[in-house]
Amino acid sequence: MHVIVPLAGPDFVRADGSIKALDSFQGQPLLRYALDSRPWASKAISHSFVLYDCEETRRFAHDCLKQWYEGCSIVYLDSFSRGAAISTLAGLSTLNEFCHPLIIDLADIIYKSNASIEQVLQAGPDIGGIALVFQSQNPQYSYLASDANGRVVGAAEKKVISDQASAGTYIFRDCSTVLKALAHAIDNEPSHTHNDLFYVCPLFNGVIAQGKQVTLERAYDIIDCKFHRPLYG
Numbered sequence: 001m002h003v004i005v006p007l008a009g010p011d012f013v014r015a016d017g018s019i020k021a022l023d024s025f026q027g028q029p030l031l032r033y034a035l036d037s038r039p040w041a042s043k044a045i046s047h048s049f050v051l052y053d054c055e056e057t058r059r060f061a062h063d064c065l066k067q068w069y070e071g072c073s074i075v076y077l078d079s080f081s082r083g084a085a086i087s088t089l090a091g092l093s094t095l096n097e098f099c100h101p102l103i104i105d106l107a108d109i110i111y112k113s114n115a116s117i118e119q120v121l122q123a124g125p126d127i128g129g130i131a132l133v134f135q136s137q138n139p140q141y142s143y144l145a146s147d148a149n150g151r152v153v154g155a156a157e158k159k160v161i162s163d164q165a166s167a168g169t170y171i172f173r174d175c176s177t178v179l180k181a182l183a184h185a186i187d188n189e190p191s192h193t194h195n196d197l198f199y200v201c202p203l204f205n206g207v208i209a210q211g212k213q214v215t216l217e218r219a220y221d222i223i224d225c226k227f228h229r230p231l232y233g
Contacts, residue, residue, distance in 0.1 A: 001117060047072040053077060083197035127213050131155075132167040132171075157201055
C-alpha cells in the first residue's frame with residue numbers, strides 16, 4: 001500500500017522557521033511517531049510527501065524524511081494549492097503502480113486502531129474506502145454520517161453531521177477510486193469545499209457516488225497533534 005502525506009499547507013513552517021512536525025512527542029519527532037504508530041506502518045510499500053518549496057522544507061526533507069523513510073518520494077509545490085485533496089495529486093504522480101490501496105494521512109492526529117486494511121478490502125470489490133473515526137461533536141473535525149443500516153451516506157468538512165469524527169487518515173481501494181472521487185469533488189465544488197479549499201474527507205462522497213461503500217473503522221486513544229492533548233474518543 002502507498003502512503004501519501006500532504007504537508008504543503010501554510011502552517012507547516014512556523015513564523016520563527018521551526019517545523020511543527022519536529023515537535024517532540026514520546027521522545028520522537030511528532031510526524032515520525034504518528035506515521036510509525038499506524039497499524040499498517042510495516043506494510044507500506046512507499047511514502048510520498050508533498051511539501052511547500054522553501055529553505056526550511058528542503059532541509060527538513062534532506063535531514064529527516066529521507067533518513068526516516070528510505071526511498072521515499074518528495075514533491076515540492078512552489079505555490080499553495082487549494083487544499084490537501086489537491087496536493088495529493090502531486091503525491092500520486094510519484095507512484096508506479098496504481099492497483100494497491102492508497103492511504104492519505106494528514107498525520108495530525110495520533111491514535112490506536114485495530115483496523116486491517118487488507119481484511120476490510122477483501123470483504124468485497126464494492127468496498128471503496130475506509131475511514132478511521134472517533135466519537136466527537138467538535139466542529140473543528142470532519143464527519144461521516146451513516147443511515148439506519150450503518151451504511152455511510154455522506155462526509156462533510158467542519159460540519160457536525162454525526163458523532164463520527166475523522167481521525168485524519170483516509171484509505172482508498174486504489175488510485176482510480178481516489179481520482180474519480182476528486183473529479184466528483186471538483187464537479188460539485190460549492191458543496192465539497194470549505195473556505196474555498198478541497199479537504200480529503202469529502203472525497204468519500206465521490207466514492208459513494210461511484211456506487212462503492214465506505215467502511216468506518218474505530219480509532220481510539222486519540223491525541224490531536226494541534227493541541228498535544230488526549231481526546232478519549
